[in-house]
Amino acid sequence: MPENLRLKDHHTEQRLFRNRMLVAICGVVVLIGVLIARFYDLQVVNYENYRTQSDQNRIQVRPVPPTRGLIYDRNGELLADNRPSYTLSIVRERVQKLDETLELLGRLVRLDDSDVEKFNRRLPRRRPFEPVPLRYRLTEDEIARISVNEFRLPGVSVEAELVRYYPQGELFAHSVGYVGRINDRELQQFTEEDVRRYRGTQSIGKVGLERSYEDLLLGEVGYENVETNARGRVLTVLERHDPKPGSELTLHLDAKLQEVATDALGDNRGSVVAIDVKTGGVLAFVSKPSFDPNLFVTGISFNDYRALSDSLDVPLFNRALQGQYPPGSTIKPMMGLGGLVAGVITGETEVADPGYFKLPNDPRIYRDWKRWGHGKHIDLIQGLAQSCDVYFWDMASRWNIDGMHDIATRFGLGAKTGIDLPVERPGLFPSRDWKRGARGMPWFPGDSLNAVLGQGFVLATPLQLAVMTATMANRGTHYKPQVVMAVDGVEQPPEVLHHVEAKPEYWDLVFKGMEAVVYSLHGTGKRAGKDLDFRVAGKSGTAQVVGIAQGERYDSEALKERHRDHALFVAFAPVDDPQIAVSVLVENGEGGGLVAAPVAREVFAEWMSRPVEETVWQPPMRPPASHPQHESLEVSARG
Numbered sequence: 001m002p003e004n005l006r007l008k009d010h011h012t013e014q015r016l017f018r019n020r021m022l023v024a025i026c027g028v029v030v031l032i033g034v035l036i037a038r039f040y041d042l043q044v045v046n047y048e049n050y051r052t053q054s055d056q057n058r059i060q061v062r063p064v065p066p067t068r069g070l071i072y073d074r075n076g077e078l079l080a081d082n083r084p085s086y087t088l089s090i091v092r093e094r095v096q097k098l099d100e101t102l103e104l105l106g107r108l109v110r111l112d113d114s115d116v117e118k119f120n121r122r123l124p125r126r127r128p129f130e131p132v133p134l135r136y137r138l139t140e141d142e143i144a145r146i147s148v149n150e151f152r153l154p155g156v157s158v159e160a161e162l163v164r165y166y167p168q169g170e171l172f173a174h175s176v177g178y179v180g181r182i183n184d185r186e187l188q189q190f191t192e193e194d195v196r197r198y199r200g201t202q203s204i205g206k207v208g209l210e211r212s213y214e215d216l217l218l219g220e221v222g223y224e225n226v227e228t229n230a231r232g233r234v235l236t237v238l239e240r241h242d243p244k245p246g247s248e249l250t251l252h253l254d255a256k257l258q259e260v261a262t263d264a265l266g267d268n269r270g271s272v273v274a275i276d277v278k279t280g281g282v283l284a285f286v287s288k289p290s291f292d293p294n295l296f297v298t299g300i301s302f303n304d305y306r307a308l309s310d311s312l313d314v315p316l317f318n319r320a321l322q323g324q325y326p327p328g329s330t331i332k333p334m335m336g337l338g339g340l341v342a343g344v345i346t347g348e349t350e351v352a353d354p355g356y357f358k359l360p361n362d363p364r365i366y367r368d369w370k371r372w373g374h375g376k377h378i379d380l381i382q383g384l385a386q387s388c389d390v391y392f393w394d395m396a397s398r399w400n401i402d403g404m405h406d407i408a409t410r411f412g413l414g415a416k417t418g419i420d421l422p423v424e425r426p427g428l429f430p431s432r433d434w435k436r437g438a439r440g441m442p443w444f445p446g447d448s449l450n451a452v453l454g455q456g457f458v459l460a461t462p463l464q465l466a467v468m469t470a471t472m473a474n475r476g477t478h479y480k481p482q483v484v485m486a487v488d489g490v491e492q493p494p495e496v497l498h499h500v501e502a503k504p505e506y507w508d509l510v511f512k513g514m515e516a517v518v519y520s521l522h523g524t525g526k527r528a529g530k531d532l533d534f535r536v537a538g539k540s541g542t543a544q545v546v547g548i549a550q551g552e553r554y555d556s557e558a559l560k561e562r563h564r565d566h567a568l569f570v571a572f573a574p575v576d577d578p579q580i581a582v583s584v585l586v587e588n589g590e591g592g593g594l595v596a597a598p599v600a601r602e603v604f605a606e607w608m609s610r611p612v613e614e615t616v617w618q619p620p621m622r623p624p625a626s627h628p629q630h631e632s633l634e635v636s637a638r639g
Contacts, residue, residue, distance in 0.1 A: 061224075062200070062224050062225075063200030063223050064200060064223055064224055064240070064242070064243050065161070065200040065201045065243060066201075066219025066220055066222070066244055066245050066246060067162055067243070067246065068082055068219065068246045069247045069248050071209065071217075072248065072251065073250075074252055074485060075254065075256075076250075077255045079167070079253075080164060080166055080176055082164060082165065083163060083164075083165040084162060084163075085138075085160075085161055085162070085298070086158050086159070087134075087137075088105070088133070088156070089134060089156075090131065090132055090155055093129050094129075094154050102116060102134075104149070104153065105153070105156065108149060109135060111134070114299075114301070115134060119134045131159060137163075143158055166178065166293045168255065169293075170292055170293075171258055171290070172258065172293075173208075173290045173291050174320065174321070175209065175421065175483060176209050176251075176293070177205065177209055177210040177211055177293065178205075178294075178296045178297060179206060179210050179296075180204070180206045180297065180299070181202050182201075182203065196221070197221060200221055203297070209420070209421065209483060213249060213420070216246060216247040216249070219247075220243055221243050223240075223241050224239060224240040225238040225239040225240075247487050249484050250485050252276060252282050252283055252482060252483060253282060254283050254284065258284045260284075260602055261274065261284045262290075263602075264598070265286065265288050265586070265599055268589055269313055269319075269586075269587040270584070270587050271287050271583075271584070271585045272284055272285075272320075272462075272584050273320050273463050273582070274466065274580055274603055275467065275469075275470045275581045275582075276470075276580060277474055278494075278579070279482075280479025280480055280494050280495070281481075281482055281483075282481050283607070284582075284603065285320055285463075285483065286320065287318050287319040287320045287323075289311075291308055291315045318423075319585065322423060322424070322425045323462065325459065325462075325566055325568075326454055326459060326460075326543035326544065326566075327413075327454035327465055328544075328566075328592075329387045329454060329542065329568075330454060330468075330539050330540070330568050331460075332383070332392055332452075332453070332454075333472060333510050333539050334407060334411050334468060334472065335407070336380050336392075336509075337407070337472075337500075337502055337510050338404065338408075339395045339399060340506040340510075341503075341506060342399060344399045345395050347380065348379070349379060349380065350377045350379050351379075352375075353368060353373040353376075353378050353390040355367065355370060355372050356368060357393040357397075357449070359397060366446075366449055369387070369389055374391075374522075380510075381512050381513040384539065385516035385522060386523070387517075387540060387541075387592075393453075395452065396452035399448070399452075400448070401430070401431060401443055401447065401448050401451060402431065404429075404452060405429055405430070411467075411500065412468055412471065413427060413458075417467050417480065418481070418497070419481040420482055424461070425461060428459040429451070429460075430457040435447070454543070455544065462583050462584075465568070465585075466481075466583035467479075468583075469572055472510070472514075472572070472581075473578035474578070475504075476501060477499055478499065478500065479494055480496075480497050482494070514539055515537045515575055517540065518537065518597075523593075524592060525538045525539065528571055528593070528598070528601045534573055534604075534608055535573065535575040536571050536574070537571060538570060540568065541567075541592055542592040543566040544565055564588040565589075567584075567585075568592065569599070571604070579607070579608070580603070584597075
């Protein structure tokens with residue numbers, strides 16, 4: 001029978017089919033079992049792990065920086081504000097090819113090498129998925145170009161933030177100070193608590209009140225949980241805890257008085273400090289030349305910083321707080337009071353001044369500034385009025401340096417005043433122990449003659465001279481100088497450090513001498529009281545910058561401008577009820593009262609021209625800082 005005619009074996013085929021079907025079913029069951037086991041592993045065993053990873057890709061915790069506290073002058077004029085700014089930022093985890101992204105951004109917006117360099121330095125310091133700023137202060141055109149190319153820029157965002165702004169510019173740079181970007185050195189000094197407090201914040205107080213009141217001005221950081229898409233764009237806010245804004249500061253400083261004092265200095269280098277005699281509040285705090293603090297807020301350019309740091313006029317140097325100058329004759333009223341208290345002189349003590357002085361058994365001749373002398377019957381009042389060196393040399397020759405040092409320290413010289421500003425320098429009023437320790441030499445009588453005139457080793461800051469003058473005006477009540485008057489509307493009470501004890505008649509005598517400086521025929525500070533309807537008491541001074549050999553005369557024309565004497569003047573007004581004390585320093589101004597006294601006069605005229613109620617601070621009527629502009633920024637950033 002042919003093969004092709006052989007009948008099929010249906011039984012065998014059915015058995016083979018059943019076996020194959022059984023194998024297929026078993027395979028499908030095994031595969032389904034594996035799939036179910038995998039589902040179980042994903043959905044049950046590792047559910048929390050994968051859910052967390054999913055949320056990390058979809059939900060991010062973002063810090064919400066607090067609004068920095070505002071700063072006002074005593075009249076409510078804004079000195080430190082917060083203004084909106086738009087920042088170009090990158091989330092590194094969202095960017096696959098960083099170099100290509102930076103290159104593309106460089107074609108869309110202006111990027112300096114310094115911008116990229118700072119960005120690369122910030123990268124290692126950030127937390128995962130934390131935006132790192134690349135460029136600050138974007139323009140509207142730049143924001144538009146980035147928005148149009150958003151699809152090509154995963155991980156790139158434009159964020160709205162509030163940045164510090166100083167509307168008064170140079171006027172308060174040395175008192176209010178400025179904030180700047182947190183640098184590597186500051187970051188290394190941060191504790192874990194500091195890292196938490198500064199999350200989302202790029203700035204920190206660098207100098208001035210911004211630095212000394214950093215903890216109050218900063219506020220407390222908040223946070224929000226946001227849902228993002230695959231490109232890192234925020235879709236919605238799931239949860240938000242609002243930050244706590246920083247405290248508002250109200251200062252004793254008066255913007256108008258500060259402007260008047262600055263203008264009165266003209267083009268001169270120098271300093272003016274005015275103090276409220278009744279409280280120790282600092283009404284004006286001028287160091288000139290100054291600088292624009294807004295340059296530092298988001299990072300100063302190399303060229304701008306070099307121009308400031310290389311300037312011969314050193315505008316970054318705070319002369320009022322850190323400049324240590326010989327105070328010259330401005331300390332003579334204090335020394336006269338000390339001599340009266342110590343019994344070295346009396347109100348009737350008179351000295352003949354031939355124009356020079358000699359110590360016993362010492363051939364050296366000490367020349368008075370007035371080479372032909374001041375007369376034969378010079379008492380304390382005339383000694384102050386005419387700034388007679390011989391009178392005070394005679395007193396110093398019969399006094400000891402320990403007594404001089406004691407009265408000087410009680411008036412605030414030779415030590416930091418304790419003002420609420422950072423990096424104050426202490427000045428110097430020497431003593432026997434100081435000279436032995438610092439110079440390895442004993443104290444000589446000639447050293448006392450220099451010290452009583454505010455020369456030799458003696459150094460003081462303009463702030464210390466203002467405190468000394470205010471203490472004199474208070475008849476010995478020594479207030480701690482304060483710049484901040486109130487925090488969040490709560491007034492900070494004045495602090496009395498101590499009291500200088502002296503008989504009332506001693507104070508009266510010194511006051512008459514200081515008044516005679518301004519109003520007597522031969523007074524050295526007559527320009528301080530010109531055309532004023534109240535009485536001023538003051539004292540002029542001249543501080544040598546370079547030494548003059550014995551027997552030679554001072555010739556300003558033969559000296560370079562920066563080697564000429566400094567001009568100083570200290571004063572308070574009105575004499576019958578002192579309200580304000582002022583110290584003025586004009587670098588290389590020479591002429592003492594001729595140059596410095598008119599500056600003080602302008603300050604007195606401005607302050608005393610106001611009604612009494614305007615010179616006494618009242619708590620502001622504005623509500624506590626709610627900073628609504630922060631909320632509007634958040635909305636615009638999300639939109």
